[in-house]
Amino acid sequence: MTAAGFLNRYLEGRSWFHTADARIKLLMALGFIFATTSIPPGKWLAFAAMLALVWLAAGFSRVGLTRIFLRSLVAIPFILIALPTVFTKPGAPLFDLDIMLFTLTGTREGLDFFISVLLKSWASVTAATVLTATTPPMRLLEALRSLRIPAVLVAIVMLMYRYLFVLVDEAQRLMRARAARSAAIGRKAGGSIVWRAKSAGGMAGSLFIRTLDRSERIYMAMLARGYDGNLRQTGSPPLERRALAFLAASLCLCASIAAAARLVL
């Protein structure tokens, strides 16, 4: 698979989400995740509302719910880290788990907390997945400018994105060459762990040196076209009023669900 293949998370489409301004979408996603994260554990109605919202958005994006679903599972392994809380959070005992010599007591509060973290992160990852599936990466990076990220950092990230493909390609070529060599030797993994680490380290080292040389040539190419170290960019178009109103409305909705979760539910 080429680098371009798996580096691109964008899925072509014609939905409203595809045509909407990336800045609006990014702010919407951030607002949604902020709101979701701030819902206290155990407020199931609020979580249900957030999940309904994000899956509604996923449906409207028309890139395929299965694909969004598969991608949204990316954070699941991390949930293991919150598992102990089921047993350590003080609260009403719910069940006992006998493991070898000792017994773990799961509590109601602990389980609530655990499931809440799971739902929060799943809803958040789904929101981010819809965002990247409906927004070309370049538009997303350009949208960073509207978040008051320092211009130098945005310029660095833009250049990084351009050369990601070139360098990932180079790294994959190096790894293919390694695979070909070790197959020829007849040992699949080839040698001891240290030997393997050595070959990986050598690859990283040679990739670094090539990269360093390349950065010098790019710098020259920039200078050749008048680059003077000052970052200049063509201004981004102002946001449309309707888009802004939509953003405000959706942020209000997210905020009021989060607020209701704390105050009412």
Added chain:
Amino acid sequence: MVSSITMPATGANLPLPLHAPDGFFSMPVAIAGYLLAAAFIGIAIRRANKDLNERIVPMMGVMAAFIFAAQMINFPVAGGTSGHLIGGALAAIILGPWAAILVMTAVVGMQALLFQDGGLVVLGINLLNMSIASVLAGYGVYWLARKIGASFTHLLIGGFIAAWLSVIVAAASTALMLGLSGTTPLALALPTMTGVHMLIGIGEGLITVFALSFIRAARPALLQMPEKSAVPSAAPAEPSRSGGISIRWWIVGYLISLSVVLLAPFASGSPDGLERVADDAGFIERAQAAPYAVIADYAVPGIQNQALATIAAGVIGVTLIYLLVAGGIYGIYTLYRRRATLQHE
């Protein structure tokens, strides 16, 4: 904690060691993470600008792409798992700490924004752990090793420990934030995370050392001066007169971290803030009345209450990490000052 997972949509191995997703940290911790990360990145931009001038964008941009690509170079360890580079220490050693912070910031930021590798709202925390704490700790160790001796062996041993420690610091700092958020008890998270990453760190150390020895064989000049960035500056760097990091920065940073520690147990639990305070007002009676369910081995001795134990462990942890980071910064600062005075004479 998994060292790498297979992405369902692509089948490609992407690194996912410490990239915490959204939802795992409480809001105050996430916001404090943003503020602290922003402060460090701001300093890094100023410092790197001074060193690299107009080269900063092409150099840092391509180097960030390099780290991203280098993270894909994996090597099979055992039982179907494979190790790979994270790169914080390697970047710090070959580019210098400030440039490395920028490079790692770009890497971690792009992984979150474009690849859902780490959350968006918790990005500040992930940056703090992987792009800042890890780089500074790694650089501090490497710098120290090169101070002790300038030989190739010092370079390699220093590089190994730097890389090993950079991973552990990132893991410890992640555990700390998880503890502060109440997501998982610190008394459990800290030993588990650091323990696992003491193993993962060996792979990091090995690859870093072999990468360094390759670079040293191919371009010895790049590794001669540990405190200098890999690229000769176009113009001689302006000696920094007032640009030093004042002691105020440390104190502010330390206070922010501490306040996060102290606020966290109130903000992260199930009830909202006020309820929680009321709750805690009578915590001892409740704690004894309620059937406490702590994993037997991890009950913190001497401290009855979980929240208190968390706070105590958090304060100790923050102080340790902070001293480490501040020590690194101080070392770099004195070095810069020495260079500046040398240039003046």
Added chain:
Amino acid sequence: MTSPNTQTRAIAVHNLEFSYPDGRPALRGVDLSIEDGEKIAILGPNGAGKSTLLLHLNGLLHGSGSVAVLGREVREGDKQGLQEIRALVGVVFQDPDDQLFSPSVYDDVAFGPVYMGLPDEEIQARVSEALTQVGLEGYEDRMPFHLSGGEKKRAAIATVLSMRPRILALDEPSAGLDPRARRGLIHLLDALDQTILVTTHDMHMVKEIFPRSIIMDGGKVVADAPTHQILADQPLLEAHGLELP
């Protein structure tokens, strides 16, 4: 050269010497004079100093001796002057992946005009003009990475054409292209009316579109004559590791 009037001369290089920071000499006293509108090929083995010479023409490298472009002296540290000279001399690097450093073709072709401080409408006009010139209309939103080898080369040329340079200096323009892309490139270079200077190993291309050739070896110009004469001098070509077409 017959015309002593440096004002009309596109490029005048006199006794140019340059060593790399590690002390390796790259140019050892190069003299070169090029009239406006000429199309010249620089031949020679790898390491002869061809690419290094190109980098002096717009002040990316500075050696001792003198370089003048359209009557302007290229001086180190003269920021304003260098900016103007870089707009006059478009240098196209060998690897288009170095030249095309922006995330989209539009941004890349607009880069030069943006740094010339041109107004937005003018930038847009120049981008579409340059893309039309190289036959890449409608490629504005494409990512450079996704272009074919030939398209990358054309896009790289467009990135300097948008600055409307008077002189084009191209490093190995036809290297690594398949026959059809190479043919397209030759037509493109033939059609451009700027003064053109290329370094190349592609003798067929030289024969076809470059009336004058220069051979460099060991950091010096060892031959400077009409292309048909150079190509007829078998011993000369062999002495400098060049092959007849």
